[in-house]
Amino acid sequence: MAWKETHKLETRQRILGAAADLFTRKGFNLVGIDEVMLAAGLTRGAFYAHFSSKIDLYEAAIISAAISAAERINEQGKDLNSAIANYLSADHLHSEDVRCPMACLVSDVAHDDQRVQEIYTRLFKGFTKHLQQLADETTSEDQTLVQSVLMIGGLALARSLTDKKLAEKILLLSKNTAQNLTANALKE
Amino acid sequence: MAWKETHKLETRQRILGAAADLFTRKGFNLVGIDEVMLAAGLTRGAFYAHFSSKIDLYEAAIISAAISAAERINEQGKDLNSAIANYLSADHLHSEDVRCPMACLVSDVAHDDQRVQEIYTRLFKGFTKHLQQLADETTSEDQTLVQSVLMIGGLALARSLTDKKLAEKILLLSKNTAQNLTANALKE
DNA sequence: GTCTATAATCGGATAGAC
DNA sequence: GTCTATCCGATTATAGAC
Numbered sequence: 328m329a330w331k332e333t334h335k336l337e338t339r340q341r342i343l344g345a346a347a348d349l350f351t352r353k354g355f356n357l358v359g360i361d362e363v364m365l366a367a368g369l370t371r372g373a374f375y376a377h378f379s380s381k382i383d384l385y386e387a388a389i390i391s392a393a394i395s396a397a398e399r400i401n402e403q404g405k406d407l408n409s410a411i412a413n414y415l416s417a418d419h420l421h422s423e424d425v426r427c428p429m430a431c432l433v434s435d436v437a438h439d440d441q442r443v444q445e446i447y448t449r450l451f452k453g454f455t456k457h458l459q460q461l462a463d464e465t466t467s468e469d470q471t472l473v474q475s476v477l478m479i480g481g482l483a484l485a486r487s488l489t490d491k492k493l494a495e496k497i498l499l500l501s502k503n504t505a506q507n508l509t510a511n512a513l514k515e
Numbered sequence: 516m517a518w519k520e521t522h523k524l525e526t527r528q529r530i531l532g533a534a535a536d537l538f539t540r541k542g543f544n545l546v547g548i549d550e551v552m553l554a555a556g557l558t559r560g561a562f563y564a565h566f567s568s569k570i571d572l573y574e575a576a577i578i579s580a581a582i583s584a585a586e587r588i589n590e591q592g593k594d595l596n597s598a599i600a601n602y603l604s605a606d607h608l609h610s611e612d613v614r615c616p617m618a619c620l621v622s623d624v625a626h627d628d629q630r631v632q633e634i635y636t637r638l639f640k641g642f643t644k645h646l647q648q649l650a651d652e653t654t655s656e657d658q659t660l661v662q663s664v665l666m667i668g669g670l671a672l673a674r675s676l677t678d679k680k681l682a683e684k685i686l687l688l689s690k691n692t693a694q695n696l697t698a699n700a701l702k703e
Numbered sequence: 704g705t706c707t708a709t710a711a712t713c714g715g716a717t718a719g720a721c
Numbered sequence: 722g723t724c725t726a727t728c729c730g731a732t733t734a735t736a737g738a739c
Contacts, residue, residue: 338704352626353626354623355544356543356544357626360733360734361732369704369705370705370706371706371707371732371733372704372705372706372707372708373705373706374734376704376705380733380734381734431622431625433622433668433671434618434620434621434674434675435542435622435623435626437671437674438541441677444675445677447675448675448681452678452681472684472688473689475672476672476685476688477661477665477668480664480667480668480672481664483668483671484621486622486625487622487624487625488636489629490636490640493636496657496660497660500660500661500701501661501664503700504696504701507700507701508692508700509700512691512695512696512700513688514695519722526722547713547714547715548715548716549714549715557723558723558724558725559714559716560717560718560723560724561724562716564722564723568715569714569715
């Protein structure tokens with residue numbers, strides 16, 4: 328019974344991983360349950376043993392994707408500047424595996440129902456809190472918020488442009504601005 | 516024949532207006548042709564006399580929405596700072612009529628096909644060009660790009676948060692940062 | 704828990720009358 | 722050009738065997 332439970336959990340994680348990948352790449356509506364289950368190595372019928380609906384999966388997948396993205400940042404850099412650089416890198420922009428759902432779904436979420444928006448809001452607060460922990464004490468909450476806008480906005484924008492030269496320029500400029508932000512720049 | 520043509524054009528514009536409103540509010544997939552035509556005061560059957568497909572309408576509606584949003588900005592402010600303030604205002608955030616598609620669809624577009632992305636890219640270049648015309652000669656292209664990230668990213672993010680206090684704080688901080696941007700802040 | 708088969712629905716697109 | 726009626730494909734969700 329013990330490994331049956333862990334096996335189910337493992338399967339669930341595999342589904343979540345596939346869903347996180349597909350939803351961040353294609354959004355909610357363009358992804359089918361078929362597609363997710365196939366990517367997880369199963370068929371559609373098995374889906375409802377793990378999740379009660381597609382929306383249910385979506386909500387769980389966003390959280391899962393955010394955790395993966397945070398781990399990816401943590402692996403590579405220990406201070407705020409490298410976290411910013413890592414997030415706003417060409418690597419992240421073109422990443423085939425881990426992508427931050429905060430950027431990939433920033434406008435999608437505005438069209439979704441309130442439950443999804445609440446999850447997104449919670450994740451965003453976690454995002455800024457995480458940045459703040461990496462920063463030194465001289466960094467204000469307000470600075471962190473602006474850095475978040477530059478990170479999420481810069482990446483989201485870059486992902487939607489076909490002009491890849493321009494996209495990478497936007498990443499670079501957003502990175503520099505976020506890293507150089509001073510408390511002074513935010514005043515009225 | 517003359518006013519028959521203008522009547523058709525007028526109807527087309529009414530459809531486009533309804534579509535611009537619905538698509539920026541709900542995204543592509545959650546909007547039905549039924550819904551658009553009903554909002555335009557017609558029925559579904561009449562749709563295909565004006566557009567060849569839903570995607571065709573979507574592409575035209577994004578452009579139409581961008582023009583409306585630009586006009587809205589132009590009406591209210593003549594200089595760069597008031598354009599930024601207007602764009603990143605609580606008014607624009609909660610607007611029931613005109614909304615900027617660049618912010619409302621920034622991550623949606625990344626999931627769409629290339630044609631839509633190309634249109635979005637073209638509109639973005641128009642967006643930055645417009646900002647630059649409002650700015651004085653001391654403003655560099657790079658500054659304008661960062662201002663665009665703060666405007667589009669700030670608004671998109673604010674729209675997805677259920678915590679409206681936080682959303683308006685993000686607007687305010689993004690606005691201040693965009694207005695105070697100096698060439699120095701963008702350097703490596 | 705996972706499979707195959709099927710029900711039920713929804714929405715884009717077309718046909719033909721007016 | 723606009724309407725009503727209809728077709729058709731796609732997809733979520735369920736039923737029942739293993």
